[in-house]
Amino acid sequence: MKIRTKLALGLVIIIGIFVAGESYSSYLSFEINSVAEYHNSMSIPALIMLGDIETSFNNMNNYLLYYTISPNDATKDHYLQEQTIFLNHVSDYETLAYAKNSLGNDLADDNMKNMMNNYVDHYEKIFDDYILTSNAIIGAVDSENKEESITLIQDLRLINEDFQNILDKNYAMENTGKELEQNSIRDISDKLTTSTLIINILLGLTSISIVIIISYDISKQVGSLKQLTTQISKKQYDIVPTHSKNEFDSLRNDIIEMGNTVKSSVQELENFRRALDNSASVTITNPEGVITFVNEQYCNISKFSRDELIGKTHKIVNSGYHPPSFFKSMWNTLKSGNTWSGEIKNRSKDGSFHWGKTVITPVIYDGNAIHHFIEIRTDITPRIKLQQKLLKQEKLVTIGELSARLAHDIRNPLSIIQVSLENLKLMSKDTKIDQKHFDRVERAINRISHQIEDVLGYIRNEPMQIEKTNMSEIIADALDSINLPNSIYFDISKNDFEFYCDKKRLAVALTNLIINGIQAIDGKGEIKINCEDTVNEVVISVQDSGKGIPADLKENIFEPLFTTKQQGTGLGLASVASIVQGHHGTISVTSPPTTFTITLPKNPSSKDST
Template sequence: MPMNTPRIMAFTRPDSPFKVVLLYAIYSALWVVAGDGLLMLWTEEGHAGWLLDSAKGLVFVAVTTGLLYALIKRLDSRHVTVEAELQVSQQRLVLALEAANQGLYDLNVQTGEAVVNDTYAAMLGYDPKTFRETNAAWHDRLHPDDREKVFQVYSDYVAGRLDAYRVEFRQRTADGNWRWILSLGRLVERDGQGRPLRMLGTHTDINDLKNAEARSADSLAFATAVLDSSPMGVLVFRQDGRTVLANESAARIVGASLPSVLQVNFRQLESWRRHGLLALAEETLATGKETFHRGPVTTVYGKAIWLEARMVRFIHERTPHLLLIIRDESEKHDALDNLRLLETAVQAAPVGWLVTDPEGVIQWVNPGFTVLTGYRSEEVIGKNPRILKSGRHRPEFYAAMWGAIKRGEVWTGEVLNQRKDGSQYNERMTIAPVRGEDGALAHYVAIKQDITAEKQLGQQLARAQRLESIGMLASGIAHDLNNVLTPILLSIELLKIRYPDANARRYVETVENAAQRGAGIVRQVLTFARGMEGGERTEVQPRHLLKDLVRLIEETFPRNITIEYDTPRDVFPVVGDLTQLHQVLLNLAVNARDAMPAGGMLTIKARNHPVVAPVDPALAPLKPGEYVAITVTDTGTGIPPEVLDHIFEPFFTTKPRGKGTGLGLSTVYGIVRDHGGVIQVHTKENEGTTFEVILPAAVTEVRRDPVVASGPVLQGEGRKILVVDDEEPIRLITSRVLTGRGFCPVEAVDGQDGWREFQAQHGDFAAAIVDEMMPRMSGRDLARHIREVSSKVPVILVTGLMDSGSRPATEVDWKAFGVRIVLHKPYSEAELLKALAVVLGEPPSA
């Protein structure tokens, strides 16, 4: 008959010792009787032996059964007693925890399920009847900033790396708020392999304690921040003279470090006794009266200052203390001295000084103002500077001036004013706003310098350009210069024959070039004298052309016009008539000057300007190729839209009668077109105008120059070079140079683009040429990324911050970024190839 295991297990449960004993007796008796009976079937003996053996077995069973029952009964009694005591202890513990507002948890470490008491759930705002705790739910309620710390402590404790489990964290409550909890726990059960099974612990609400700590820390931090940020020195001394507190400002004022100040005892300082500070301190401590000191002192550290000090007594822990507040008034005292010196200098200055209130009412003038205008101080104070108006300026001029200074800007310009006697004079005036301590506008200060003579000289020079007699004068000068240059030029060939060696020939060619340039200047003068006829076209370097132009206009244009000039060394030459090109740029510069009657900025630049297919419609006459763009930019009045469409028409002018022929820009347009170029205009009213002349570059003529090799030629052999630069001309020319040497350049417009290209090519580059200053990602950051991925790709960093020439990147900061060579702008083709040869480990090319 098969065994019903569930029923047997139920029958033999520990709370029924009688059933255990009875079952044991029945099975034992059946075995003895049935066992011997079965044996008799296999023996030939009689039944007497069988009965005897059965009796012996039954007696044994009876005895052992009684003993077993007694033993189990005793154990069961002890178990009941212990269980009752344990229940009482548990009830006492629960009551104690609830009385202490302690949450209790019993965690199954393997399943993550936990049994908790009502306080545990109520602490988090949950209904104890429906609340169920698990490790996953507990994890979800943890504050994100606490999770890593808490789980580290839990893991270390369970793994045996910590002796105790104690951790503070924030738990999200039922209403979505956060509450600080102190969690304690201990493992109380492990399996046979030592794995943790059960963990008991408590949760304590420490939210109020944490909030109090935070408020206390905030208060302390606030007080410390106030003390440290105070510009005044604060020191606290005990009655015996020892320093108990000082801030950084106090140490700075006396010229010492804070630790040394904290070691001071003021009663032992000779400097305190010498300057009377000790007597003041004793008076304050003795009487409680607040005392002050103001005057020069030399501190114990040897620093001489103008000191302002205040002493106050207060009681702390029943002990009198001295509070000392000090301030270094040296700058203020020196400023007063400087102010007196400045007043003396202004009174003696040969220029006029004028001070007004925010409404422009004159409050003070210096003697120089009287010399300049003829008005005495008492005649102008209380009046407006408009008494000096000459009536020669438009209302817009004064509106722009007042608009600038009311915006808080410094205004500088030239003004035609009228003296007390009615005579007019030109002055260069600078007006600056002056603000008070509250930041509000308090005054305007104007400085006036008489530039009448200077202005008249400039006007005479400008007027001379329009006089017809300049032609006769120019012809005479050209004639005399030709007389001087002719024998020089004739002697050149003789000198070449007389001195055929290379060294001497170089000096001869230098003289020849200088003479030819002088002859070109003569032709230029003659062309201006004859008018525009067009002469010989040669290769012209824009850098030289603009340099001569800037020199001329700096000497002749008004000083209130600031001139900026920029032409990179790598700008291509152009083929053209030097005289005509000079006329084009001078005409544009003069127009820019006339557009800035009150002064401004004149900027002249030249740069390489490649034109690629498809050609922009604005550049339609041009074909793809290399060009040079020369721009002339002013900050003047701009060109109105209704005028812009007519500026290149002959005889069209907006200048007053007698001040313009209307042929200037039409002549410029014709010369530029005749040279195969275009001219573009970009303008905005009241902001300025830019004229851009784009001319074909003489690239082919330059490339035909023979190159003589002085060593092995660097060959690219198809190796890829990453070229990263946000300046398109530099990027383009660098790539062309590399292509000409057999390399395969890969271009990128900035650091991020270069990094993408590097990753797309899986770092398959022989080297990288990277500009340092680029948007979105700097060259140094790109070099660092490249080094992190592949240290085998050398980086050449190009920078414009230092002198030209390349050098190895030996500095620690460059090497840290993976830079092998620093190449400085502007660089030549030879310098670039030399740097590339160094990083590739090859001999430099020619």
């Protein structure tokens, strides 16, 4: 018998036991629901109604007694209202005797209906006696006959005692019924629990029996398959298939076929293993250099998906860093059947660059024919960046020392030139000398001064002088230090607020951003300066209408000595970033339009800000 047939038979037995158990559980659940429905729809409402009857009768009695003490129309009206309420509650109790269940049948049996109706008759008779006596009491009170009132009140107490006796018996009947219902629910619940336990035990025993039987068959067949796989692992592929008697025989034949396929793939897998031992970033190309395979790590580094790379050559990641002779030499080596190794700089999809220590191995089939190339890359980008950073730091140290000396030597004669220029301008007011010549000299002086401040501002290591200031003062200081061209319109935010910062250095940072915007605009244009005051932060943005910043340059513009201008030190934006970081803030840039955004905390700590 096939294992599938045994499993089906066992499943039928389990389903049969389960269905029988569910049927019995459903019957018990129906019984519980019936009792619970009677309990919720009959017993509980009956007790509530008895409480309402008792309350209304007591209220009626209390108002009557109040009337004997203090006769007035309001008390009498309340007394009459409670009569109506009492009769309504008695009527509701009588109606409850004929309540229906969810199936439309009477909840109460005939015996219960009769008992409930008898109590209703008692309540109505007591009410009639009570009305006669109470009316007589009201009449005696109205006629101020105190002796008759006292006698009638004694009679009324007897009626109250009769009412309480009847009510106590009625309560006892309903409470007894409620207890019987609760006991019935507990009994049925116990039966349901017991039956569920028995069904679970039967299901468990049946399942265990089936598992033992099936496990024995499977274990026997698995032993045979294990022997087969041991043969294949020892490269004993010449095994004759057998006639299929069950599922495992079919699987055995499939494994034999797979072993034959493995035999033809062993040599190729060995070549892959040899390349993958060197690195996890792998590409495979055909002899023409077209990519036919890439692994996941290569996709992660290049930022291209597998579909974007397959069918393309490595030109898709060419950074333009290496000359054509570099790749020509590489291909000459590979086509001669030799392995090539070296360091290659590539460009990722997002424009970033990455370096790889690369080993390319030609795979040769059928004699001397190259079938494909396997390229193994080890990411060395962190090492290259570290080397570049160290080299830049060395340059900065040298430049810093030289710049400090040059700045000191230049400032003094520059100040003399500035003063002399001002004097010449004053002396030439009454002459015909064109003032634009003086403006050109003044702009040149300002440009030199600004470049000196860029250098010194970056190499200084002075602590922040945190103080409370207004945003408008910082903007004013920045604009006052610049020779603003008439061809550029300045849209300056009027939003003013107080916050804590190094007023002088933040004004220098804003000055650099404004000058950067002026230099980016060719001819007429506009610069927008916007300030926002949030709960915990200050946001300052400077936007210019220039041609924008190329995407491949944005990530480097805050680096020291990086500049695309013919004039400038390459330290202006680096100095801005340093000042912002000294305030524990951030700076970012988007383009186009070019917008520099500075975000600062409202109250930076001055203890460790440098």
